[in-house]
Amino acid sequence: MINYIIRRLLMVPLLLLGVTLIIFGMLQLLGPVERSALYIKDFPKNEKQVEGIIRQYGLDRPFLEQYFRWLTGFKNPVTGEREGGILFGDFGYSRTASQDVVDIITNRFPNTVDLALWTVFPMLSVGIWMGVKAAVNQNKFFDQAARVYSIIGTSFPTFVFGLLLLMLLYAKTQWLLPGKMSDWVSQLVFSGSFKQYTHLLSLDALLNGRLDIFWDALRHMVMPIITLSYISWATFVRVTRSSMLETLRMDYVTTARAKGLKEQDVINDHARPNAMLPVVTMMGSSIAGLLGGVVITETVFNYPGIGKAAADAAAQLDVVTTLGMAIFTGLILIISNLVVDVLYAFIDPRVRLA
Amino acid sequence: MTESTPTPTGDNRLLAEATSDRKISWFERTLGPDNYRIVKGLFKTPASIVGFILIVLFILIAVFAPVIAPPVGNDPMKIPRDGFGGKPKDPGTAWKKNVPEVPFWYEPLTGKTEWVHLLGTAQGQYDIFYGIIWGTRTAFQTGILVVVATVLIGVILGSIAAYYGGWVDNLIMRLTDIFMTLPYIMMALIFSAVLTPVLGRSLLPPLIAMISFGWMGYARIIRSDILSIKERDFVMAAHVSGVKNGRILFKHILPNAIFPTLVLASLGIGDVVLGFAALSFLGIGTEVGYADWGQVLSFSRNWITSLDKYWYIVVFPGITLTLFVMGWNLVGDAMRDVLDPRMRGKT
Numbered sequence: 001m002i003n004y005i006i007r008r009l010l011m012v013p014l015l016l017l018g019v020t021l022i023i024f025g026m027l028q029l030l031g032p033v034e035r036s037a038l039y040i041k042d043f044p045k046n047e048k049q050v051e052g053i054i055r056q057y058g059l060d061r062p063f064l065e066q067y068f069r070w071l072t073g074f075k076n077p078v079t080g081e082r083e084g085g086i087l088f089g090d091f092g093y094s095r096t097a098s099q100d101v102v103d104i105i106t107n108r109f110p111n112t113v114d115l116a117l118w119t120v121f122p123m124l125s126v127g128i129w130m131g132v133k134a135a136v137n138q139n140k141f142f143d144q145a146a147r148v149y150s151i152i153g154t155s156f157p158t159f160v161f162g163l164l165l166l167m168l169l170y171a172k173t174q175w176l177l178p179g180k181m182s183d184w185v186s187q188l189v190f191s192g193s194f195k196q197y198t199h200l201l202s203l204d205a206l207l208n209g210r211l212d213i214f215w216d217a218l219r220h221m222v223m224p225i226i227t228l229s230y231i232s233w234a235t236f237v238r239v240t241r242s243s244m245l246e247t248l249r250m251d252y253v254t255t256a257r258a259k260g261l262k263e264q265d266v267i268n269d270h271a272r273p274n275a276m277l278p279v280v281t282m283m284g285s286s287i288a289g290l291l292g293g294v295v296i297t298e299t300v301f302n303y304p305g306i307g308k309a310a311a312d313a314a315a316q317l318d319v320v321t322t323l324g325m326a327i328f329t330g331l332i333l334i335i336s337n338l339v340v341d342v343l344y345a346f347i348d349p350r351v352r353l354a
Numbered sequence: 355m356t357e358s359t360p361t362p363t364g365d366n367r368l369l370a371e372a373t374s375d376r377k378i379s380w381f382e383r384t385l386g387p388d389n390y391r392i393v394k395g396l397f398k399t400p401a402s403i404v405g406f407i408l409i410v411l412f413i414l415i416a417v418f419a420p421v422i423a424p425p426v427g428n429d430p431m432k433i434p435r436d437g438f439g440g441k442p443k444d445p446g447t448a449w450k451k452n453v454p455e456v457p458f459w460y461e462p463l464t465g466k467t468e469w470v471h472l473l474g475t476a477q478g479q480y481d482i483f484y485g486i487i488w489g490t491r492t493a494f495q496t497g498i499l500v501v502v503a504t505v506l507i508g509v510i511l512g513s514i515a516a517y518y519g520g521w522v523d524n525l526i527m528r529l530t531d532i533f534m535t536l537p538y539i540m541m542a543l544i545f546s547a548v549l550t551p552v553l554g555r556s557l558l559p560p561l562i563a564m565i566s567f568g569w570m571g572y573a574r575i576i577r578s579d580i581l582s583i584k585e586r587d588f589v590m591a592a593h594v595s596g597v598k599n600g601r602i603l604f605k606h607i608l609p610n611a612i613f614p615t616l617v618l619a620s621l622g623i624g625d626v627v628l629g630f631a632a633l634s635f636l637g638i639g640t641e642v643g644y645a646d647w648g649q650v651l652s653f654s655r656n657w658i659t660s661l662d663k664y665w666y667i668v669v670f671p672g673i674t675l676t677l678f679v680m681g682w683n684l685v686g687d688a689m690r691d692v693l694d695p696r697m698r699g700k701t
Contacts, residue, residue, distance in 0.1 A: 011531075018532030026548050151401070151687065155680035157628055159635050160672035163654055167661035167668060178658060292537030296632055302658070310540060314547040315637035322544040330536050337535065 004345050012334060019330040020086070023323050024067050030319055032059040037320040038092040039074060039084040057084075091324030096316045097309075101324035104309050109328075110199035111180060112294055112305035118202065118221055119228045119290060127233035128279060131240025132272055138245060146237050153234025158293065162227045162300035169223060176223050178301045185216050220303070227297045232286045240279050247275040277348055284340030288333050389613045395692030396617075396685060405684025412678055416490040423487040424455040431488055431645045436471065436479040442657065442664045445474040454484075474666040476653035480643055482666065486674050488645035493678060496561060496630045497623035503565040505619040508572025509612065515573070516580035517603045527577070530570045539632060541567045546638045560639040564629055572615055579611040586610075614693055621689055624682025631675055647675045 027035060032054045039057050054060055058069055073085020084090050091101035134146035169176045181189070181201060188194045189201075197207050202221070205214035247253065248271055256270045257263070294307030302308070306325060313321035382390040396402055415422065419430070426434040436443075437451045449469050456469040473482040515526035545563035553559050583589070584607060592602045631648030633639055635655075640646055654667040661668060 014528060015532055015535055018529070019535060022532065022536070026545060029548050029552055151680065151683060155624070155683045156676055157631060157672070157679065159632060160651065160668065160675060163651070163661065163668040164672065166658055167665055171659060171661040171663075288537060292539045295537075295540050295543060296636065299636060300655075307540075311543065311636045314543045317547050317550055319544070319548050322547055326536065326540060326544050329540060333535055333537065 001345065005342055008338060008341055008345075012338060015334050016331075019334070020071070020327065021067070023326055023330075024070055027070075027319070027323060028063065028066075034319065035059055037095055038070065041093045041095075086324075086327060091327065092320045094313065094318060094321040094324075096313060096318040097321065101321050104321065105306060105325065105328055108304060108306045108309045111201070111303065112298070112307060114200040114202055114217075115221055115224055115228075115294070115298075115303065115305060116290055117200070119225045120287070122225060123229040123232045123286065123290070124236070124283060126229065127236025128240050128276075130233065131237045131279075132244055132267070132275075134237060134241045135244035135248065135275075136267055143241075146241065150234040150237045153230050153237075156230070158227055158231065158296050159300050161230065162223065162297060165223045165227065166300070175219075177220050178223070178303070180217075180220055180304050181213075182216050182220075185213055188213070224297050224301045224303055227300070228290060228293050231293075232289070235286070236279065236282065239282055240275065243278045244271065244275040247271045250274075280344055280347060284337055284344070287336055287340070291329055291333060385613075392614065392617060392689070392692050396688050399688050401684045402688035405681045405686075405688075408677055408681030409685070412490055412681065413494070415487060416494050419487050419491055422457060422459075423484050424457055425488075426452065426454040431492070433480040433485045433488070433643050433645050433650075435643070436475060436481065439479050440477055442477055442653075442667055443471055443475045443479070445470075445472060445666050447471045447474065473670045474664075476650060476667050477656060478643070478653075480650070480653065482650060482670055485645050485650040486647065486671055489647045489650065489671070489674075490678075492557070492640075492644070492646040493627045493630075494623075496557065497627045499561060500564050500568060500626045500630075501619050501622050504569040504622075505572050505615065507565070507569040509576050509608070509615065511569070512573035512576035513580050513603055513608055513611075516577040517584065517599070517607065523577075526573070530573050533567060533570050536567065538567055539629065542629060543633060543636060543638060546633060550638070555639070555641045557640055560630055560633045564626065564633075568626070568629075572619060575618065576611065576615050579614060580607055583607050583611045617689060618686075618693070621682050621686040624679040624686070628675070628679050647671045651675070 027038075033050060036053050036057060036059065040053065057074060058066060061069075069084070071085065071087050073082045073088060073090060075081070076083050082088060082090070084092060089102055091105070093099075094101050094104055097104055130146050130149075134143040137143050165176075166178060170178060180186075189196070194204070194210070194213070195208055196204050198204055202214055202217040205211070205217055248267075250271075253266060253271050256266045261270075291307075294305055295311050296307070297303070298305045298308035299311045306328070310322050310325040310329075313325070385393060397406070434452060434454055436449050436453075447470060449471065453469055456467065460469065461467055471481055471483065473486065475481055476485075511526050511530075515523040542560065542563040545566055546559040549559035549562055553562075589602060589606060592606050597606070627647075630639070631646070631651070634646055634648030635652045637652060640649060642649070650671040651668065654661065654664065657664045657667065
C-alpha cells in the first residue's frame with residue numbers, strides 16, 4: 001500500500017511539470033507586450049518602453065530560461081519586490097478585470113466551492129441509486145425509464161438544458177433565480193453586519209443563523225446544481241446498472257439468497273458494495289468533469305465563480321488571466337486525482353498490487 | 355480434473371466458422387469476421403436504427419441546405435438579416451427587408467407565397483431557420499475535421515507507443531496522462547482564446563484547440579488494441595522474414611487493429627459538435643452571424659429575464675443540437691455493447 005502511494009506521489013511533480021510546460025507553451029504564442037502582464041500591471045505606452053520591458057523581463061530569451069523565470073519571478077531592482085513567479089502564487093495581472101489574477105481566484109473560488117460542495121452529494125448519490133434500482137427491476141418500467149433517461153441525459157447539451165431551466169423556472173415563474181444572491185443579501189453582505197466566516201455564502205448564512213439568507217442562497221444554486229448533475233446521473237445510471245446486473249449473477253449472491261437472507265439485505269450488503277468498483281473509478285473523472293463543467297454552467301446562470309471568470313476572460317481574449325485559472329484548476333485536479341486514486345487503492349486491493 | 359467443452363474462441367472460432375458451410379457475403383469477406391460482427395451489431399437494436407435515421411436526416415439537411423433555405427448574398431454561411439432591429443421576432447413574422455428567395459417547398463406546403471421567419475429571429479434580426487439549416491453544414495465540417503485530426507494524432511502516437519514499448523511507450527503515455535489532467539472544455543476555451551488574436555475570428559481557433567486537447571482517448575484505445583495484435587503469429591512471421599519495423603507497424607499491425615477505433619471515432623462526431631457549440635456559445639470562435647448552432651443559442655444569453663417570451667431562440671436550435679448529438683450517441687451505445695469484450699461471441 002505504501003509502495004503504491006509513493007509511486008503515485010512520484011507522478012505528481014511530473015504532472016505539474018507537464019501541465020506548466022503546456023500552459024507556458026501556449027503563452028509563447030502571445031506577443032511580448034501581452035506577456036508582460038505576467039509581471040507588470042501597466043501596458044507600456046511607447047516603443048522605447050516596450051523594448052525596455054522586453055529586455056528587463058527577458059521576454060525575448062530562450063524558452064527554457066523564460067520558463068524558469070515564469071516559475072520563479074523577477075526581483076525588481078528598484079523596489080526589491082518580487083514580480084511574477086507562479087511558484088509563489090503570482091499568476092500575473094488581469095488587464096481586463098484590472099486586478100491580480102490571484103485576487104480574482106481568491107474572490108471567485110469560494111463561490112465555486114460552495115456550489116461544488118452542494119453538487120457532489122446529489123451528483124454521486126442519485127445516479128447510483130437509480131442505477132441500482134434499475135438493475136434490481138431489470139426490464140420493468142423503472143429500468144426502461146432509467147435507460148431512456150441515460151440516453152437523453154448524455155445527449156442534452158448543458159447550456160441548452162440550463163437555458164430551458166431558466167426559461168421555465170426563472171423567466172416564467174420566478175421560482176428559482178440566476179446569479180449568486182439577491183440584491184438585499186448583497187447589500188447586507190457588503191455592509192459588514194453579515195460575518196463571513198468561511199466565504200461560502202450558504203454556510204455563512206447558517207453560521208450567522210440567517211435562514212432567510214440560506215434560503216436565498218439555495219434558490220440561486222438549485223438550477224446550477226441540477227445542470228451540473230444530470231449528465232453525471234445519466235452516466236452513473238448506465239455504469240451502476242450494468243455493474244450491478246453482473247454482480248447479481250454472481251455465485252455469492254445466489255448463496256446469500258439460498259441461505260435465506262432477505263432480498264433487501266442481499267442487494268444492500270452483498271451485491272451493491274461489490275458493484276461499486278467501476279462506479280468509484282468514475283467518481284474521480286466526474287469530479288474533474290465538475291470543475292470543467294462549471295465553466296459553462298456558471299456562465300449560463302451568471303454565477304460568479306471561477307468558471308465564469310475563466311469564460312469571461314477568454315471571451316475578452318485575456319489570455320494571461322485564463323491561463324492563471326488553468327494552472328489553478330490543473331493543480332486542484334492533480335490533487336483530487338491523487339486522493340481518488342489512493343482511496344481507490346484502499347477499496348480495491350487489486351489496484352495496489354498491479 | 356474435468357474440463358467442460360470450451361466454447362470456440364479466437365482462432366478456434368475462426369476454424370469453426372471456416373469449416374461450417376454458411377454462405378459468406380462479399381461484404382463480410384472484405385471486412386473480415388471481427389469487423390463484420392461490429393458492423394452487424396450496429397444495426398441490431400431499434401435504438402441504434404433510430405440513431406442512424408437521425409444521422410441520415412441531418413446529412414440530407416446539410417446536403418440540401420441551398421434548396422431548403424436558399425442562400426442570400428455571396429456567403430451562404432452568413433445568416434441573412436431582416437434589418438437590424440434589436441428585439442427578437444416571433445416565428446411566423448413576415449420578412450420585410452432583404453427578403454430571400456422563397457424555397458420551392460414553401461407554397462405547396464403552406465399555401466402562402468409570402469416568405470416568413472419560420473422559426474423567428476434573434477436579436478439583430480438573424481433568421482433562426484437559416485441558422486439551423488446552414489448550421490448543419492458547420493456541424494458536419496467541424497465534427498469530421500476534428501475527428502479525423504484527433505484520430506490521426508491518436509493513432510500515430512498510440513501505435514508508436516504500443517509497438518516500440520519501453521521508454522517510448524512510457525514517454526508517450528505519460529504525455530497522454532498530462533493532457534488528460536487538464537479539463538477539456540476549459541483548455542479548449544483557453545487555447546482558442548490564445549489562437550484567436552493570431553488567426554483571427556474564424557472556425558480555426560476552436561478547431562485547433564479541440565484537436566490539441568482531444569486526441570488522448572484514441573491514443574489509449576489504439577495502444578491497447580495494438581498490444582494484443584502485436585503478439586499474434588503473423589507479426590512474428592513478419593519479423594522473422596526480416597520486414598522493417600515501420601512496415602510491420604503500419605502495414606501488418608495497424609490495418610488489423612484500427613477498425614474499432616475508426617468506428618468509435620466516427621461516432622465521436624456528436625461530442626465534438628457539442629463541444630464546438632459550447633465554445634461558440636461562450637463567445638469563442640466564429641464571427642457574430644455565422645451559421646452555427648452554438649452561435650444562435652448564444653443570442654439568448656441577452657434575454658435571460660424574458661426567455662419565456664423569446665423561447666424560440668433556445669428551443670429550436672437547442673432541440674436541433676440535442677437530436678444531432680443523440681443520433682450519434684444512440685449508435686455509439688450499440689457500438690459500445692458490440693466492442694465490450696464480455697459480449698464477444700454473443701452477437
